[in-house]
Amino acid sequence: xxxxxxEMFEDQVVLTQQFSITNLMxxxxxxxxxxENYMLVLIRSFAExxxxxxxxxxxxxxxxxxxxxxxxxxxxxxxxxLGNNQLALTQxxxxxxxxxxxxxxxxxx
Numbered sequence: 001x002x003x004x005x006x007e008m009f010e011d012q013v014v015l016t017q018q019f020s021i022t023n024l025m026x027x028x029x030x031x032x033x034x035x036e037n038y039m040l041v042l043i044r045s046f047a048e049x050x051x052x053x054x055x056x057x058x059x060x061x062x063x064x065x066x067x068x069x070x071x072x073x074x075x076x077x078x079x080x081x082l083g084n085n086q087l088a089l090t091q092x093x094x095x096x097x098x099x100x101x102x103x104x105x106x107x108x109x
Contacts, residue, residue, distance in 0.1 A: 013053065020045075020052045029070045035100050039065070039093035046089070061089055069096075072103065 024045045029038045046061050056064075066077045076099045080087075087095065 017049075017052045017054050020049045021054060024049055024064065027064075027068050029068060031070060033070075035069070035073075035096045036093055038069075039089065039096065042068070043089050043093075058086075058088065062087070062092060065089065065092065073099065 024042075027042060027045055029035070042061075042065055046056060049056060066073070066080070069077070073096060076096065080095075
C-alpha cells in the first residue's frame with residue numbers, strides 16, 4: 001500500500017517538474033515589453049522550477065534568458081558571449097536595462 005502511495009506521489013512530482021520546465025521554456029519576451037519586467041518573470045520562473053526540485057545552473061539560466069529575449073538584444077547577446085562574461089541574473093537584468101536605454105538614446109539622434 002505504501003509503495004503505491006510513493007509511486008503516485010513520485011509521478012505527481014515528475015509531472016510538476018515537467019510542467020514548470022515547459023512553462024519556463026515557453027517564456028518569450030513580448031514585443032515592446034520592458035526588459036526589467038520580463039527578466040523578473042524569468043527569475044520567478046527559475047525560482048518555481050527550483051522549488052519543484054529541478055536545479056538549473058546559472059549558465060543554463062543565462063542561456064535560456066538570451067534565447068527568450070526579443071531580437072533587440074541580439075547584439076548584446078553576441079557581445080556577452082564573446083566577452084565570456086559571468087553575471088548573475090540580477091546583474092544581467094541591469095546590463096540589459098542599460099543596453100536598452102543606450103539603444104533608445106541612439107534612436108533619438
